[in-house]
Amino acid sequence: MKSIRFFQSIQAKLIIIYVLLILIAMQLIGVYFIQTLEGSLKKDFIDNRNAQALLLAQYAEGYLLESQNQEAGKASDREPKRTYADLNQVVNSLFASGQAEIQVIDANGVVLTTSHEDNQSVVGSKNTQTEVTRALQGIKDNQRMFTDLDGARKLVIAKPIGSGAKIYGAVYIIASMEEVYNTMNRITRFFISGTLIALGLTAVLGVILSATITNPIKALTKQATAVADGRFDEKVRIMGQDELGQLGQTFNFMMERLQEALTMNEEEKEKLASILSNMNDGLVASDDQGRVIVINRRAKQILKVNEDTTLGMPLAELLGITPDIVRQLEASEDHSTTLQFVHEEEDPLFVRVTYTTLHSKGRGAAGTIAVLQDVTGQEKLEQIRREFVANVSHELRTPLTTIKSYLEALEDGALDEPQLAGKFVNVAHNETERMIRLVNDLLQLSRLDSRQVMITKELTDVTDMLEEVADRFSFQLEQRNIAITIQVEPDVRSIMLDRDRIEQVLDNLISNSIKYTPEGGHIHIHAGCPERERLEVSVSDDGIGIPRKDLNRIFERFYRVDKARSRAMGGTGLGLSIAREIVKAHGGAIQLDSELGQGTKVTFTLPYLQEEAAG
Template sequence: MKSIRFFQSIQAKLIIIYLLMIMIAMQLIAAYFTQTLETSLTKDYIDNMNRQARLLAQYAETYLVDQTQDTPKGGGNERETKRTYADLNQVVNSLFARTQAEIQVIDGNGLVVTTSLETNKSVIGSKNTQTEVTRALQGIKENQRTFTDPGGIRKLVIAKPVGSGTKYIGAIYIVASMEEVYNTMNRINRFFITGTLIALAMTAVLGVMLSATITNPIKALTKQAGRVAEGRFDEQVRIMGKDELGQLGQTFNFMMERLQEALTLNEEEKEKLASILANMNDGLIATDDNGRVIVINRRAKQLLKVNEDTTLGMPLAELLGFTPDIVRQLESSEDHSALLHFFHEEEDDPLFVRVTYTTIHSKGRGAAGTIAVLQDVTGQEKLEQSRREFVANVSHELRTPLTTIKSYLEALEDGALEEPQLAGKFVGVAHNETERMIRLVNDLLQLSRLDSRRVTIAKEKTEVAEMLDEVADRFSFQLEQRNIAVEVTVEPGVRSIMLDRDRIDQVLDNLVSNSIKYTPEGGHIKIHAGSPDTARLEISVQDDGIGIPRKDLSRIFERFYRVDKARSRAMGGTGLGLSIAREIVKAHGGSIQLDSELGQGTKVTFTLPYHQEEVVL
């Protein structure tokens, strides 16, 4: 899991929220405090200057009154007047100079009689035409304003009338700098900003520490959730308290335990399902709601001769060779099944597969997919075909001699009975056909008993060499007639064996008889007995006759199956000899096989087991 950047984390967001709240609160407090403090300091400063102006007005009134009363009309005592102004100037400089303000005393004519600034003595005797002065000389007491001089210094202007009643004899004009007030405000603001920064720093530190108590459990939950997503359930979230986060941690641990149990159960069920699917005798294909393959088991891949990599995601209709319309018809039909024929290059016989469709229904979604079950019914189809062929063959085998017998009997009825020579011939043919039917029925009865396990195998101890020699003797006349040589060989390790002599003789007679029938004159037949191991006896009959085509080898032991039907019937065969031989060998617990090459001859080999008590070590 990727790490979260600090500024994207909850901890950073909590700290930022705390800081913003502190900043907003401090800003509001600062704005209110600064405004209130500025108003208070400014008001106090103005009130103080007004008080000084009123005090100076009262003090300067005696000088201006004396000057007005003592000054002669023709010019008079100038020395006394100058002294009076000098005294006033000295009082102004000594008492009000520390205010660092320019103080002017103005007489009733608007002339400046004294000033507190030594650098501005040139204004004495000149007329002050400021609006505030004019208003004060008119008796208006409230005359004040603030302004900023060209040097950027904020100043306060106050003018107070001198006199009382309706007679005003002068004015006091004060121009004072307010920089000290604003400097005091700036210092206070700097103190406030410094305190705010310290508060923010402490808030940030405390925020980191306090928010960690919230974010650390969340980080632990996130980390554990990542482990759970990876399938690791070996650790649990540490519970750090009984608050909401602690309860969340307990719930998460409980959920993790239940999830582990559910996943374990799911894995077990999944393994069971996978095992069932893998070991099913039937093929299974599952599709999604779009009809595309999502699951295919081993048996289905074997039946269809496909691999999983190419089939996953393939439409089911394409995989089975159906059109979408046929698939929809099968899904909507009553039996939901169809029989398919597959022809694989590596197999000679077709493969019959029955496909059964089942629709998967999902709650709230309707049809969510399809399950197709593939059953290999090749054996059943072949069995049905064999049964049909068996009935047809039996009917044909019986109908042919019966038809022949009927035709000859009809001929006898029609007058052939009166001719002894012809009648004897017809009776002989009927007799032969009757014997043929009897052999056929006997073979069928024998096969039926072998199939139903109703044949008793009466075993007796038999010498193999003696048994094979007797077989060769029984066919010696036929072998001499066809000039066919016979060779009987028995390996030294062959021992006597317990078997049903009559039935094994029947097997050997059938094999030797077939070899004589299909071996041309001057041929050679070899009867061999050996022991491939101490537990089995192996007997083979080999000829160098016409052989059997490869395409017929797989069906050579089927009942009524003939490679050359016309020739077989002509030689009196019923087509059941090899089938009976196989059943007799199987009844003895052995097996039989046939190897042949067209034009090269045929070799039939059957093995019989020695009984355990007969094994000599």
């Protein structure tokens, strides 16, 4: 942190300015110097190679002329004075360089000699380079720089051999320029080293010079920090009568006046700050014009606003109500109301708002304070209670109404018709069984909620349990022509659990899959251990699926996606709720993933005990 504060100080900025000035100057000088030197070295290198090529062309002209005369029959019968072997020896001894390859080429483009010992295979072959072709046409200026496949930068020069209109051949030179660039790199490194030394000296000098300016400023900063912490017993030391000295005197005077003002307001400010910071409820204060002047952290969380855009806004607009309603609440005895806020991608928020009018001596009403209390949990609990009572009443009323109507029919004479009476009695019996199942489910949920259900765990083989559950539904699966597969991963171990309870969970899940999977569908049961300490079991199908809007409520009691169809299939709407409570009683978790028309997958996880994990 100290290093960060240093780089944000004036001293650091002055040093940086000094260093940057030197750096920019050195860079400008260096760029100009290096570019000039690079151009000079390249020019000297190219001129030297051109001169070498011209000299060799003049020297080789005699060899080529004599050779052409002999071929034309103009030479004498004696041995020729100069041969290509002599020319090769001259090229290798006088003109060859370790950084260049020199070739002498006749008028037909055939290589007569080369200075590169590893490239003697080209002798006698034809050189088709563009520069050679241009040189054999009498064009003298043929040079090109390129980068080879190995990354080496090279220069190509081709000069025609022949002083007149007739061209006897060409001199072809491929010279490496790496030595030139290496020289430039060495010079650049020397220049960078010198620049770094100059920058270091500049930084040291900048530290010394900037301290004379920054030390008085640091003293002022230190004293300002002390004043911010409430310490007024020290004063800034005046080091001179310059601008910084005058600033110090003005600061001391300002500190005295500030101490007087803070003493008057400190007590009330501390009280207000303590109240606002420690409130669990939201608080919004407005002035006598009804505009927001204070809003605490909790109120911003409830209303999903920020302080910058809220201050100055009308209180009624902030709460989403009309000013008339605000005035009515202020004048009423209760002074409170419940508002509902709906934020994007969140459940509705119920907030109880209580208004209190602020009064000021001689001015009457000076503003309003609105206290916001989040009562969403209470509202949801009350709503769930109402829905639960309504659902239970509805679920019981339907079979009771059916039983009553059939009993009345029996009483009215249907009892005398055995066939019809038997049918009515059978319906009454089925409805009674339905009520019994509903009451049993409710009792089981009640026991699970109150933790009265004993979970008796035993070591259970997961594969045997899954196969046994699947066998119980074999008849229903065969009737619906639904295939079922079981997949147990090799790393799945036996686990301690209440087998009857977990089988009940699996029964509910598979039963739901059978109900909502069309004929010819498929159900897949999978067991694995994505983590060594947890068993994961999933039941998936390719049935009708569940709409996305219903996924958040699918585990609620009596909640049905399609109420009419669910009742027709005999469900009580409590199966998934019971499954969730059983899994939670085992210390696990359950979740459901589904897409409409694509199928549903329910996954629950159960923890292995420490003894099992150790085993």
